[in-house]
Amino acid sequence: MEKITECMDNKRYALRVFLDLKKAFDTVNHEILLKKLEKYGFRGVVLEWLKSYVGNRQQYVQINEYKSNLMDIACGVPQGSVLGPKMFIMYLNDICRVSEILKFVIFADDTNILCAGGELPQVLEMITQELTILKKWFDINKLSLNLDKTKFMLFGNQKKNIKVEICVDNVYLERLNEIKFLGVIIDHKLCWKPHITYVRGKLARGIAVLGKAKHMLDQKALHILYCALLLPYMSYCVEVWGNTYKSNTQTITTIIQKRAIRLINNVGYRDHTNALFVKMQAIKFQDLVKLKTAQIMYKVRNKLLPKEICKLFIEREGGYNLRGKWNLKIQSARTTLRT
Numbered sequence: 001m002e003k004i005t006e007c008m009d010n011k012r013y014a015l016r017v018f019l020d021l022k023k024a025f026d027t028v029n030h031e032i033l034l035k036k037l038e039k040y041g042f043r044g045v046v047l048e049w050l051k052s053y054v055g056n057r058q059q060y061v062q063i064n065e066y067k068s069n070l071m072d073i074a075c076g077v078p079q080g081s082v083l084g085p086k087m088f089i090m091y092l093n094d095i096c097r098v099s100e101i102l103k104f105v106i107f108a109d110d111t112n113i114l115c116a117g118g119e120l121p122q123v124l125e126m127i128t129q130e131l132t133i134l135k136k137w138f139d140i141n142k143l144s145l146n147l148d149k150t151k152f153m154l155f156g157n158q159k160k161n162i163k164v165e166i167c168v169d170n171v172y173l174e175r176l177n178e179i180k181f182l183g184v185i186i187d188h189k190l191c192w193k194p195h196i197t198y199v200r201g202k203l204a205r206g207i208a209v210l211g212k213a214k215h216m217l218d219q220k221a222l223h224i225l226y227c228a229l230l231l232p233y234m235s236y237c238v239e240v241w242g243n244t245y246k247s248n249t250q251t252i253t254t255i256i257q258k259r260a261i262r263l264i265n266n267v268g269y270r271d272h273t274n275a276l277f278v279k280m281q282a283i284k285f286q287d288l289v290k291l292k293t294a295q296i297m298y299k300v301r302n303k304l305l306p307k308e309i310c311k312l313f314i315e316r317e318g319g320y321n322l323r324g325k326w327n328l329k330i331q332s333a334r335t336t337l338r339t
Helices: 002-009 030-039 044-054 083-097 120-140 193-213 219-229 231-235 246-265 274-280 285-301
Strands: 013-019 103-107 110-117 151-155 178-181 184-187
Touching: 002 013, 002 110, 002 151, 013 120, 030 044, 030 083, 044 083, 083 103, 110 120, 151 178, 184 193, 193 219, 193 231, 193 246, 219 231, 219 246, 231 285, 246 274, 246 285
Parallel strands: none
Antiparallel strands: 013 110, 013 151, 103 110, 178 184
């Protein structure tokens, strides 16, 4: 998000492509995987262990009492295992070397790329050329890029009817104005309204469960339900989307969360909730946003986050030992997107 807001703040075009792989974990080539592991330093006995782990496996299909014959597994990594995802990550790891222009964001098989530039035709030409090269890399590594499900998004305040086309292998990619990536709905203007609407819907379902369960469960059990059904949606990535305008999140703060707290404590609809929050040791939504943001700042200060994230924050200049000595520098921005 930082890369996108930086481009928008500098009046540049930011185009992000969300790649889709067909059966990514099931199509990993064992021979290529073992060669990559060897380059990463897996040698001798350890490499033989991993070779034995991915190979020498068989599978069959059973329907009721009928079983098929055993067949060897020629490719893929075991899903549901500890080593499976790690092997896939190492298999995909060198994709970042394919292009020096594109910025990659990879989480397991969820991969997206960013291309930025000052002129839209230039950006479209670059992304088309780089995607063609990327498609060849997938083919060489025996991975299938599903172009029909690969989408792209152009960020900024451009008009929706502006004609933007990206064609790879005679397939035109679909353009979206919003997409769900790792559980967060991102829209092309970064206003976070679609994601907040999604969160409100999840919270409303959780409150419906609390309303039915309050007749059967005690306060402690209802609090556990609150922590399981509502709190995860309010806290997940809230340091990113929760710092938007308060008017966007007002319904979560003033209506939904307070409604849940009143249900847990079995009080009236108009009763004040401040004392109830203290009694339950629960944190209000706006305070939760500040807490999550402060935790990020603490991790940056103590270098507990990846280097690429820590580099986004700059130390304050000046040698005076004042109260704000340990504060990070607030970068200047043209728009409100980066505040």
